[in-house]
Amino acid sequence: MVSLMKKKKMKTIRPIQKGVFLAGGVLGLTILAAGGYFIYDSIHPQKYIYTQENTLSVSIPYIVDGEAAEKQMEIPRGTRIRLEDQGTQESTFVYEGMEITLENRYLKDSLADCLDIEAIYPRRLLNLRDSKGGALTDTVVKKGEKLKVTRIDEEDLDSKTGEINWYQVEKGNKKYWISGYYIETTKKLATKNWNDDITYSTYWDEYFGEGYSEDAYIDQVDYKPTVTQNYKDNPILENCNAVHVSLENLVKYKDYFLSLSKETDINALVVELKGDIGYLWYESEVVENYLDDPSQAFVNSVASVDELEDLIKEFQDAGYYMIGRIVTFKDQLFALQNPEESITDKEDNLIMHNDEYWPSPYSRKAWMYNVDVAKEIAALGINEIQFDYVRFPDGLSSKMDSIDLKNTYDESKASALQGFLQYAKEELDPYKVYVAADVFAWPMVAEDDQDIGQFFLAMASTVDIISPMPYSDHFSNGAMGIDNPSSEPGKVIEEYSKLAYKELQSLKEPPIYRSWIQGYGNLSPEEIKEQIKGLNESGFEGYMVWFGFGVPDDLDQNKEGYIDSAIQ
Numbered sequence: 001m002v003s004l005m006k007k008k009k010m011k012t013i014r015p016i017q018k019g020v021f022l023a024g025g026v027l028g029l030t031i032l033a034a035g036g037y038f039i040y041d042s043i044h045p046q047k048y049i050y051t052q053e054n055t056l057s058v059s060i061p062y063i064v065d066g067e068a069a070e071k072q073m074e075i076p077r078g079t080r081i082r083l084e085d086q087g088t089q090e091s092t093f094v095y096e097g098m099e100i101t102l103e104n105r106y107l108k109d110s111l112a113d114c115l116d117i118e119a120i121y122p123r124r125l126l127n128l129r130d131s132k133g134g135a136l137t138d139t140v141v142k143k144g145e146k147l148k149v150t151r152i153d154e155e156d157l158d159s160k161t162g163e164i165n166w167y168q169v170e171k172g173n174k175k176y177w178i179s180g181y182y183i184e185t186t187k188k189l190a191t192k193n194w195n196d197d198i199t200y201s202t203y204w205d206e207y208f209g210e211g212y213s214e215d216a217y218i219d220q221v222d223y224k225p226t227v228t229q230n231y232k233d234n235p236i237l238e239n240c241n242a243v244h245v246s247l248e249n250l251v252k253y254k255d256y257f258l259s260l261s262k263e264t265d266i267n268a269l270v271v272e273l274k275g276d277i278g279y280l281w282y283e284s285e286v287v288e289n290y291l292d293d294p295s296q297a298f299v300n301s302v303a304s305v306d307e308l309e310d311l312i313k314e315f316q317d318a319g320y321y322m323i324g325r326i327v328t329f330k331d332q333l334f335a336l337q338n339p340e341e342s343i344t345d346k347e348d349n350l351i352m353h354n355d356e357y358w359p360s361p362y363s364r365k366a367w368m369y370n371v372d373v374a375k376e377i378a379a380l381g382i383n384e385i386q387f388d389y390v391r392f393p394d395g396l397s398s399k400m401d402s403i404d405l406k407n408t409y410d411e412s413k414a415s416a417l418q419g420f421l422q423y424a425k426e427e428l429d430p431y432k433v434y435v436a437a438d439v440f441a442w443p444m445v446a447e448d449d450q451d452i453g454q455f456f457l458a459m460a461s462t463v464d465i466i467s468p469m470p471y472s473d474h475f476s477n478g479a480m481g482i483d484n485p486s487s488e489p490g491k492v493i494e495e496y497s498k499l500a501y502k503e504l505q506s507l508k509e510p511p512i513y514r515s516w517i518q519g520y521g522n523l524s525p526e527e528i529k530e531q532i533k534g535l536n537e538s539g540f541e542g543y544m545v546w547f548g549f550g551v552p553d554d555l556d557q558n559k560e561g562y563i564d565s566a567i568q
Contacts, residue, residue, distance in 0.1 A: 076162030245550025278333030413453030490530025497538030519547030528561025
């Protein structure tokens with residue numbers, strides 16, 4: 001942080017006079033003189049803010065009622081300013097109504113000078129790209145690895161944040177591109193532990209060796225805070241009262257779901273668009289890039305891309321917030337057609353687990369496939385993308401010596417899943433759509449990843465919305481101090497949500513917490529209400545009812561319990 005050495009009374013910009021204009025927060029001074037425009041560059045030269053970080057932190061001292069005070073300001077890299085006074089060591093200018101004096105080393109003559117960065121360092125293991133926004137290559141860089149910068153384009157500087165979106169770098173005498181999403185300008189910052197409040201169990205050290213847990217959940221994971229951006233044209237719905245429905249049932253029972261918001265407080269729908277086994281409920285146009293026989297994915301499809309877009313808009317016009325659910329790594333179709341990207345034995349034979357073949361969540365091709373499906377859906381105007389089954393198959397530990405997870409880059413499972421979600425967040429950001437992830441409930445209680453890669457805080461630190469599934473029949477007797485969880489769904493939600501609230505406090509920028517609640521199992525409307533009350537008691541709003549594929553006869557059993565979750 002820059003601390004200004006001169007203590008002076010805070011000043012404000014004088015009223016804008018004829019010939020003085022303010023554009024984009026940048027003060028430009030032009031005076032109309034006889035014979036043309038005369039620019040006072042010699043008296044009030046134009047400069048650009050230079051900093052190695054995205055913003056320059058400035059501490060401005062001033063006097064209030066005779067007492068010294070300070071105002072903190074962040075000025076984005078590359079911000080254009082006009083100098084009021086120019087000295088040999090420091091100069092003065094006005095920014096956002098404040099008179100600021102800076103050392104001249106923070107002021108450059110051109111925007112290009114502000115982008116003169118020799119080297120960068122990634123905060124996590126990353127795959128480089130051949131072009132901006134291009135496919136992930138097999139070439140990786142490790143956390144803290146020094147990368148020579150060969151090019152930065154001015155249009156890749158975000159003037160509002162000072163962030164650089166893309167860097168061209170050199171590795172192995174070849175040029176690649178890397179997103180600025182994960183980049184620092186010093187090795188110290190890249191390898192810094194950005195959050196020392198993360199607690200974790202060392203249970204899995206017994207299986208995989210001493211130090212495994214710290215490496216898996218801390219050293220390989222990126223905990224630098226990221227702030228959820230609330231898109232102006234797509235405001236996030238915190239008080240989200242939703243039910244889950246397959247696209248097939250949404251089309252088949254469209255009138256029922258259009259009227260549901262009038263009969264209940266439901267204001268959102270979670271629509272399954274890519275489901276178990278890898279079936280797509282609509283005729284995706286990106287599947288052919290990843291499956292040799294795309295037709296297998298469309299066996300159950302009920303809509304074209306255009307029809308899906310019209311359906312999304314119709315429900316949004318009716319007042320619904322629309323969430324597209326994508327079953328991610330539970331995808332037998334992808335595994336069968338891409339065995340080299342899937343979980344096999346040591347002889348490359350696919351392994352069936354729980355009656356299905358699985359892609360490896362380490363597979364970058366599987367990453368790109370699911371994200372490309374998500375981008376296709378996002379382009380249709382949906383509000384939010386929800387990734388489910390972002391995990392490895394459970395119960396593989398006993399078979400570790402006989403299976404090949406395709407862990408090409410020696411990553412922990414927790415790091416790989418966070419890497420996928422960060423990649424998804426980066427790719428989906430231009431679509432102004434929110435990214436959510438479903439997680440099993442038990443890993444958070446156990447404070448580890450249960451060997452499926454779902455370390456709660458690693459995933460929560462990456463997405464806009466985190467959605468656990470604390471269903472009462474998922475807990476054994478005595479869990480969370482509840483004698484018989486399966487008979488007290490409301491108590492389960494309340495106690496689990498209290499734990500979640502405490503965990504999320506360790507993140508400097510926690511995501512929205514939106515829990516699934518149990519609708520199945522002959523639950524009464526009162527038991528649904530008790531679950532929503534349990535969320536409210538823990539300080540949370542928003543819920544999603546899981547009752548299979550949203551068959552109206554099922555939902556009618558307890559839809560009177562679908563009340564508003566807003567905390568009064």
